[in-house]
Amino acid sequence: MAIKGADIIKIGETLVKEYGDKWTEKPEQEQLAFFREYGLKIELKKLKKDLEQFRVKFDHWFSETSLYKENKIEPTIDILRDKGYIYEQDGATWFRSTEFGDDKDRVLVKQDNSYTYLSPDIAYHKNKLARGFDKLINIWGGADHHGYIPRMRAAIQALGYDADTLEVEIIQMVNLFENGEKVKMSKRTGKAVTLRELMEEVGIDAMRYFFVMRSADSHLDFDMDLAKSESNDNPVYYVQYAHARICTMLKQAKEKGIEYSPSNGQLLQSDKAEELLKKLGGEFTQVVADAAVNRTPHRMTQYIFELAAHLHSFYNAEKVINEEDMEATKLVLP
Structure with a gap:
């Protein structure tokens, strides 16, 4: 079978350089196990590098495979069994999730003795709780995962924890557009x-x-x-341009011997200035608190955009640095 994926081909070339034909005579299952582990390490390293560049840091990476290797799944099912939440039917092992509000009981072990997706998921959450976390926040992609929430909450309760120990954030898909067409x-x-x-x-x-x-x-x-785009239609450009204006005002003022001081605020008397100061001083702390407590970071981008709009409006309406009357210079922005 010819595999044309660029990443797969590159990994294969790296394997040949590193091991030559060492693996050609190995049993197929041994080959697959090694190649899977080898490729995973390479791809995971790339993911970590990309996320680091994107300025997203994970404190801990967890491998689902470790749940199988370290035998974490069956003992977790045994805990549920000891609590009376497991039964056997039609050759499968079932979890009584309906006792915790789920719409039907769920299979954990299928007739062929393989685990369903729910089994390692329960074991993972049990593992994380055992590591001392008292609040679990899952981020799942796609609206089709909504139905999975009740069964996962049921498992959390069956293990002896409160239902609100688990919180699930469902995120939606991102559609990319270029030249007006979906990419x-x-x-x-x-x-x-x-x-x-x-x-x-x-x-x-x-x-x-x-x-x-x-x-x-x-x-x-x-x-x-x-x-x-470098236009005011681009919210990033619009916000960054506001920051650039602030830096320019401070630089020009310093060149003219004016140092920033919060006391300069008393010279501001216009409506635009008052709107800007109200937005800056009156809302900032609450917006940050709300965004953190409710885990709604989009509140920050909305606030920043609105703040930039007030800054641009103020800048266009006021003579910020008044060379004819330095005492009246309205330099108030840090």
Whole structure:
């Protein structure tokens, strides 16, 4: 069978350079086990590198395979069995999830003795709780996962924890658009567009802003052309331009011997200035608190955009640095 994936081919070439024909005479199962582990390490290293560049850091990486290798699944099912939440029927092992509000009981071990997806998931959550975490927040992709929440919450309760120990955030898919058309495949590989490709195409700042400017449960149409444009229609450019204006004002003021001081605020008397100060001082702390407590980071991007709009409005309406009357200079922005 010919495998044409660019990543697979590259891994194969690396294998040949490193091991030559050492693995050609090995039993097929041994080959597959080694190649799977070898390829996984390479791909995982790439993922970690891309995420690090994207400025996203995971404190701990967990492998589902370890649940099988370390025999964590069967003991977890035994705990549920000891509590009376497991029964055998039609050659399968069932979890009485209906006792905790699920719409039907769920199979954990199929007739062929293989586990369903739910079994390792329960074992993983049991493992994480055993490591001392008192709040589990799962981020799942796609609305089709909504039905999985009740059975997972049932498992948490059956293990002896409160239902609200588990919180699930359902995020929606991101659609990429370029030249007004939906981008279905990568121009480079003919497959799904990767995080790295998008970073290289539109830039990290634009990606981070666009991804977080809507609530996680809302669909996002990511306009790649807009993200790259240098116009006020691009929210990233609009916000960054506000920051650039602030830096320019401070630089020009310093060149004229004016140092920033919060006391300069008393000279501000216009409506635009008052609106800006109200937005800056009156809302900032609450917005940050709300975004953190409710896990709604899009509140921050909305606030930043609105703040930038007030700054631009103020800048266009006021003579910030008044060379004719330095005492009246309205330099108030840090």
